[in-house]
Amino acid sequence: xxxxxxxxxxxxxxxxxxxxxxxxxxxxxxxxxxxxxxxxxxxxxxxxxxxxxxxxxxxxxxxxxxxxxxxxxxxxxxxxxxxxxxxxxxxxxxxxxxxxxxxxxxxxxxxxxxxxxxxxxxxxxxxxxxxxxxxxxxxxxxxxxxxxxxxxxxxxxxxxxxxxxxxxxxxxxxxxxxxxxxxxxxxxxxxxxxxxxxxxxxxxxxxxxxxxxxxxxxxxxxxxxxxxxxxxxxxxxxxxxxxxxxxxxxxxxxxxxxxxxxxxxxxxxxxxxxxxxxxxxxxxxxxxxxxxxxxxxxxxxxxxxxxxxxxxxxxxxxxxxxxxxxxxxxxxxxxxxxxxxxxxxxxxxxxxxx
Numbered sequence: 027x028x029x030x031x032x033x034x035x036x037x038x039x040x041x042x043x044x045x046x047x048x049x050x051x052x053x054x055x056x057x058x059x060x061x062x063x064x065x066x067x068x069x070x071x072x073x074x075x076x077x078x079x080x081x082x083x084x085x086x087x088x089x090x091x092x093x094x095x096x097x098x099x100x101x102x103x104x105x106x107x108x109x110x111x112x113x114x115x116x117x118x119x120x121x122x123x124x125x126x127x128x129x130x131x132x133x134x135x136x137x138x139x140x141x142x143x144x145x146x147x148x149x150x151x152x153x154x155x156x157x158x159x160x161x162x163x164x165x166x167x168x169x170x171x172x173x174x175x176x177x178x179x180x181x182x183x184x185x186x187x188x189x190x191x192x193x194x195x196x197x198x199x200x201x202x203x204x205x206x207x208x209x210x211x212x213x214x215x216x217x218x219x220x221x222x223x224x225x226x227x228x229x230x231x232x233x234x235x236x237x238x239x240x241x242x243x244x245x246x247x248x249x250x251x252x253x254x255x256x257x258x259x260x261x262x263x264x265x266x267x268x269x270x271x272x273x274x275x276x277x278x279x280x281x282x283x284x285x286x287x288x289x290x291x292x293x294x295x296x297x298x299x300x301x302x303x304x305x306x307x308x309x310x311x312x313x314x315x316x317x318x319x320x321x322x323x324x325x326x327x328x329x330x331x332x333x334x335x336x337x338x339x340x341x342x343x344x345x346x347x348x349x350x351x352x353x354x355x356x357x358x359x360x361x362x363x364x365x366x367x368x369x370x371x372x373x374x375x376x377x378x379x380x
Contacts, residue, residue, distance in 0.1 A: 027079050029068065035082060036064045043085050047078070059366050127345040127358050133330060135347075150322040151176055154293075155183075162292040162309050162317040164267075166302035170327035173295045177263050178211060180293055185216065185231045189260025194237040194282070196269045198222065204265075205234045237264065241278050244285035259290040267294040270305065288314045333361040335368065 027035070036044065044063045051070040052063070071078035150167065154176045157163045165173055181191045193208070195201045198221045205219040205226075218227030220235040235243075240262070247256050262282075270279035286292060292309065299305060302319050309317035331343040341360045350356040 027075070029072075029075060032075060032079055032082070033064065033068060035079075036067065039082070039086070043082075043089065046085060047081055059369055062369055127360070128342055128347050130341060133332065133342040133347050137330075147175065148172060148322070148326075150320055151179075154320040155179055157318040157320065158183075158261075158291055158293060161315045162294075162313055164294045164296075164299075164302050164306045164309070164317060164319045166296055166299050166319065167322040168325040169297040170325070171297075171322060172326065173265075173297070177265070177293065177295065178208075180261055180263070180291075181208075181212075181232055184261040184291075185212070187260065188258070189231075190256075190258045191232045191261045191263070192240055192259065193232065193234050193263045193265065194240050195234075195265045196237055196275070198224075198236055200265075201234050201236055208232060208234065237269070237275075237278050237282055241282045241285070244282065248285065256287055259287050261291050261293065262286055263293045263295065265295045267305075268296040268298045268300075271300075283309065284312060291315075292317070333358075333364060335364045339364065 036047075041060050041063070044060065044067065047067055048063060052066045067078070148171070150165075151172055154163050154165050158180050165176060167173060177193065181193070184191045193204060195204060201219060201221050202224070205217060209217045212232055215227070216231050218230035218233045219225070220228060220233060220239050222236070222239070243256075264279065264282065267279060270276045270283075283292065292313070294305065294309075296302070302321060306317040306319040329349055330347055331349050332340055333343045334340050341364065342358045343361050344350055344356045345358050346356065
């Protein structure tokens with residue numbers, strides 16, 4: 027069977043059959059319309075059309091072997107039957123949810139700058155600060171929960187005890203941002219920055235740098251050459267510590283932790299470490315003190331997902347204001363309509379592209 031004949035055969039099949047063919051071949055196939063689905067199936071199987079043809083024929087045979095639903099009785103002559111209400115065609119292939127979809131106004135409700143309130147630390151923040159008095163700490167909490175508060179308060183306590191604090195980030199841009207932020211909090215005379223292209227106030231009690239710079243400083247200290255004193259180092263803050271899993275740069279975080287002076291406490295901050303307990307156990311195994319994991323899962327700032335069409339129309343992406351877990355059938359009907367509209371406008375007419 028040629029590719030054109032195979033294409034025509036796929037066009038004749040219902041969407042449910044196409045989605046069964048797409049399983050294991052096409053990622054996130056449940057969100058594609060029929061024409062796009064056929065295109066993706068053919069693209070994936072372009073080197074194995076015989077295998078695709080065999081699967082199609084097997085599904086057709088299976089479908090034909092299934093018992094057909096009973097036909098409704100014939101209407102008496104001359105009597106018109108009321109037409110049943112038509113259900114809208116569902117092109118995506120995913121199970122539909124019966125719940126009503128939120129409106130755009132409901133989806134946008136509550137977004138904006140909150141009213142000023144007195145600051146009260148969360149229990150997990152107090153737990154992390156208390157644990158730092160005795161142990162290393164891994165903090166794993168969602169974005170926007172207040173990790174920086176823990177870093178700032180821990181740095182204040184260390185500086186009050188005449189200890190040096192080093193704060194690292196994976197990016198020079200983020201290091202520059204934190205330098206500006208911390209200079210306002212602690213005063214410019216108490217904050218320095220060391221990056222590949224910027225060195226200011228290198229003897230300050232609070233030093234901002236990239237993780238690579240700290241790793242290099244620890245290398246120099248091991249060889250007897252050092253630009254800053256590490257004997258007073260009391261706290262090392264590793265922000266965005268999920269980079270320890272990066273295939274290329276993760277070794278920098280590992281070596282920094284391994285070479286970090288034993289008298290300094292380690293504070294690892296992240297919103298996206300998948301296995302924080304494993305990281306805490308590893309630190310416990312290589313460091314002189316036990317590492318404490320402080321974990322918090324509730325988002326202080328909830329996420330909402332929307333879809334902005336190229337024509338400028340904004341709609342909720344899901345039927346609910348919050349992001350559901352799984353269930354593709356929770357897609358907002360207006361978002362799906364805009365998806366298909368954009369697909370019809372952008373795909374060329376005629377047969378699918380290959």
